[in-house]
Amino acid sequence: MVQQKIMNEPTSILVVDDEEGIRNYLKTLLKLKGYDVNTVASGNEAIEYFTTNPPPGLVLLDILMPDIDGLETLKRLRKAEKELPIIMLSCIGETRTIVEAMRSGATDYLNKPFEEAELEIAILKALDRKKLVEENKLLRAQNEQLTEGYRFVASNPKMLRIKDLIAQIANTDVTVFIQGESGVGKEIVAREIHQGSPRRDKPFVKVNCAALPSELLESELFGYERGAFTGAFRLKQGKFELANFGTLFLDEIGDMAPALQAKLLHVLQDNEYSRLGGKKNVMVDVRILAATNHNLEEAMKEGGFREDLYYRLNVVNISIPPLRERKEEIPLLCDHFLRKHNRKYNSDMAAINPKVLECIVQYDWPGNIRELENVVKRLVILGKEELIIDELTTKMETRRKAEKALPQNQFSESVSDDSSGLSLKHMSKNLTSTAEKEVILKALKQTQWNRKQAAMMLNVSYKTLLNKIRKLDIK
Known part of the structure; x- marks a missing residue:
């Protein structure tokens, strides 16, 4: 029993x-x-x-x-x-x-x-059944709360083109593939698409494919039947079911295991799947939006990502430029985050000091919008403007020193004269793996092997740097 x-x-x-x-x-x-x-x-x-x-x-x-x-x-x-x-x-x-x-x-x-x-x-x-009803209510409430905190800011020509593209595709059910560095606002774009669609009153469900091991991600996406495995005391709906008639946002899809990719492909093709431990097919009507900060074309060549799934997802492609390439939007974003966190923390900060804002605009923002929001949040909570200026100035100075210490003769042609900082992604297109390895080693030595500081110095995410260190066998 x-x-x-x-x-x-x-x-x-x-x-x-x-x-x-x-x-x-x-x-x-x-x-x-x-x-x-x-x-x-x-x-x-x-x-x-x-x-x-x-x-x-x-x-x-x-x-x-x-x-x-x-x-x-x-x-x-x-x-x-x-x-x-x-x-x-x-x-x-x-x-x-x-x-x-x-x-x-x-x-x-x-x-x-x-x-x-x-x-x-x-x-x-x-x-x-009661639990599922409560989960759906909670999900809708969370979506409403989250949507209030998001705003799609666009004044840069590239971002304005993305805004126009969103307006064109939002009303359809096409699958959208969103690319960009970590923190550029891929989820904001996904929510903007959902809010402009006929599904706007239905759930918007986000799944971070990099946050869970493959086995847990499978049960998270597809759910399981009672008794499917030890500890499965009750039926659990997967994210596909929770997103039914709404939108499912698969973030960091490049980290999904090949076996799970095959199951996802089946859902995209047939709009049905079975829960773990289940024999009955579950029919779903879900719009899929996917995002990654990886180069999936390279992953396909190396066998890490299914080609058929890539082309199923990549019906419409949106590539979001990093914040350092659209600095004219930084004051608008600061204003938005200031108002958002004023409300959240019951603060009355009227505006960001022009001296602080000037320093914010000069900074390269390797963590993009996410990093910028965190800085504005600290400013609202702590109110220590000089602390923010010192922090950003120190980071910029550290990067300048590292740039001087790196082998300029090997990569100077790879970085444009108007580049605001080192860009490992840009250099990788032209440098040999040997030179790339040397660049990373120099940055690591310059920071006493502090990988987070080295990542900031090289204008890449921490995760990207770790992948490069592993791939190039840097020790």
Whole structure:
């Protein structure tokens, strides 16, 4: 028999039945399964219970009772608690009674006498359904809150072209592939597409494909059936189901394992899949937006990414330029983040000091918009303008020193004269792997092997530098 997983706070169940023997039997049985159980003997007592106690997690409600019957009690309880799972119990097996109960809002219906396993399965299914409803509500609330904090800022010509492209494609269901360095605003673009689409009132679900191991990512995306593996006590909806009729944003898709890529391809082709441990296909209607900071064309050549999946995803391509290439947008972004964090932290900072703003604009922002927002957030919380100036000035000075220490004769032609800083990605197109290795080694030595500082010095993300160190076998 399936065992109920006992949580720190057990689910409370209210048993409503006029027969004392039934009440005592159900109370004993359900307590053994880890539930917190209360009992009442009539419909009136059940209604009274709801006026003096917090609502239970589930109700077992008998139909035949002397004062007000179970159907009338059901209707009254349903008015007060629209999402509460209520399972009807009765020795009456008439179709008419069952239909009326279900129409009145019953979650399920069991005929007396019933098997223990039958009751337990009905309770677990009802609680699963309640949990899924609550998760969907929470997801929608989080989406509304997150969307309020995002704003697509565009004044740079490249960004204005992206804005025009978003307006063209938002109203369609085409798959969009978003590329750009870490922190450039790929999620902001994805949310802008979702908000401009007919799906705007449906869920926007984000999955970071790099944040979980392959096995966990599979269950996160596709869900699992109860009993699919040890610890799978209840059915779990995957992100595809939670995003049904809405948008699923697959961030860092370049980190997805090949086996999972094959399953994702199947969903894109057929709009269906099966949960882990399941035999039945789940149909979904989801728009896919994918993003990466990797070069997936290179990954395809090396066998790390499926070519067929790449072309399925890359129907429309949006490449977001790094913040250092659109510095004219920095004051607008600062203003947006200032207002956002003023609201969040109940601050009244009217504007950023011009001296601080000048330093912010001069900085190269290897962490892009994400790094910029963090700086503005610190400014709002701490209010220490000189600290921000010192921090950015030190970072710029460190980079200038590193640039002088690096072998200029090998890469000077690879970096344009108007480059505001070292760009490893730009250099990699022209340098041999030997020269690239030397550049990275110099940066690491200059920073006493502090890889985070070296990444900033080379204008790449920390993760990209780690990948380069591994690939070039730098020790």
